[in-house]
Amino acid sequence: MSADNTVGSVSVPLRNLLNSIQCIKDRVRDGESNESDGTFNLSNFWDTLNQAVKAVSQEATKLSLAFSKPPLPSQQDGEKLSESIMKSILTLSTVYYWLPKSQGVSLRRQVRDATVEVLEGVAQLVDVILKSPLQSLSQEQLTSTGGVWSACDQFAQMPRDxxxxxxxxxxxxxxxxxxxxxxxxxxxxxxxxxxxDVLDDDLEDDNxxxxxxxxxxxxxxxxxxxxxxxxxxxxxxxxxxxxxxxxxxxxxxxxxxxxxxxxxxxxxxxxxxxxxxxxxxxxxxxxxxxxxxxxxxxxxxxxxxxxxxxxxxxxxxxxxxxxxxxxxxxxxxxxxxxxxxxxx
The missing domain is CATH 1.20.1410.10 (I/LWEQ domain)
Structure with missing residues (x-):
């Protein structure tokens, strides 16, 4: 199989992944929380959310490393990578939806914005990988990977209530x-x-x-x-x-x-x-x-x-x-x- 064919075949799962991330991001940005009648455990929510964020960061790193040097991943490996990162993103968005408005609209808004930022970061990384020469690690890919890490890291400093x-x-x-x-x-x-502070000689107009x-x-x-x-x-x-x-x-x-x-x-x-x-x-x-x-x-x-x-x-x-x-x-x-x- 030629290199071009390999690039083409591994691009398919990445393009599908990118489209899916964009859809999830739009739903998170505009969607409503799952308001439950039961007792909500805020501490448990944060523990689970932080684990989900960590998983996204790790999966994004794996994806970036896989496309940082030859040989390129096979189509099968590309599909596995895409499925793995997709699973982590679905988990993150699901956990976000746990947070009910009764815990505070201000809190939920800030968690939502931070979640969207992570999803945007991963989407940008996938987009950069698709557009970059797949044989080398570009500066843009390094920057995008760092962007995902930064978006994930901010959860540690987020307000807890x-x-x-x-x-x-x-x-x-x-x-x-x-x-x-x-x-x-x-x-x-x-x-x-x-x-x-201007010298008089510099003023052409006396008025x-x-x-x-x-x-x-x-x-x-x-x-x-x-x-x-x-x-x-x-x-x-x-x-x-x-x-x-x-x-x-x-x-x-x-x-x-x-x-x-x-x-x-x-x-x-x-x-x-x-x-x-x-x-x-x-x-x-x-x-x-x-x-x-x-x-x-x-x-x-x-x-x-x-x-x-x-x-x-x-x-x-x-x-x-x-x-x-x-x-x-x-x-x-x-x-x-x-x-x-x-x-x-």
Whole structure:
């Protein structure tokens, strides 16, 4: 049998494998969990899931090694490899489906995304093997194999319950909000004249410094103050909520698990709100846009604080800062509006 025929015959099981992985990946991404009436053992789920992930990693490694140097696997060996990796993928997807929504939508979403990432990694590896010269180990194949390992390894760091899943969401939101606040502070700390570091000889147009669209007016800077206050209130809310969840978060009761999901969903609106407000503060400043985005962020913040207040994570000590931030939101929004409309 010629080399070309061998390549062709071993490609068939690989192509079938790739199609099957794509179908399973789509089902995992869009499918619903198997909600059971019986008692769900979360610890047992994680033990089984980690074993399934380890098996996928090992099978992907075997597949990559088989196609890393000549001779090529026979069609029969190719079929065995494909069947073996397919079995591990089916096991992984089946175990994922065990996780019911009652354990938390946030947790399930993060497990789903991680599972999909593993399936995408294996699919990419199979695709690379099909497209690469099968006599040599390409850099792309090495990278794809490493991608599968990396996707599998992240399961070790995953949140184990819905409380931990919410903390992951809050950490992500906190980072984005902090970055937006720091960028505005950095821009404000720079000189008002954006061309102060350019030599006069380099300026061909004497009127370039007269372009008010390139830097803030005094009124612009006054408007930015309370807008920063809203952004900092968002950061403080996320920081305080994180501490409250760590101290009081509970996953033993279904209603508490659901409250943690509500907090995850509403706090996800904070970072886009802060980003939108921050972006419209740059010159040339459109006051109507600033007022609109400040109002939107204030509304989200008020909603977040309302949900915190009615949740089990809010004890007596938390109520103090919830009320303080609620007042701070009202104060900064009103101040923003007053400055914008003071000359109109």
């Amino acid at each position: 819905n409380k931990a899943a919410l903390l992951v969401v809050l950490s992500s939101q906190t980072g984005v909000v902090k970055d937006a606040i720091e960028e505005i502070e950095q821009a404000l700390s720079e000189a008002q004249d954006p061309f102060n 370039i410094r007269g372009n008010q669209d390139t830097y803030w007016s005094e009124k612009d800077r006054q408007v930015i103050g309370p807008c920063q206050g809203l952004m900092k209130a968002s950061a403080a809310c996320l920081r305080k909520l994180t501490s409250a969840v760590k101290a009081n978060g509970d996953v033993s009761e279904p209603q508490n698990v659901a409250q943690l999901d509500d907090l995850a969903d509403i706090t996800k609106d904070l970072s886009p709100g802060v980003d939108d407000l921050a972006l419209c503060l740059y010159p040339p400043m459109d006051y109507s846009g600033v007022e609109n985005n400040a109002s939107k962020l204030a509304a989200v913040l008020k909603k977040v604080l309302e949900i915190i207040r009615s949740s089990h994570v809010c004890g007596e000590s938390e109520l103090t800062w919830v009320q303080f931030l609620d007042g701070a939101v009202d104060h900064n929004l009103q101040k923003t509006k007053d400055i914008i409309h003071q000359d109109s």
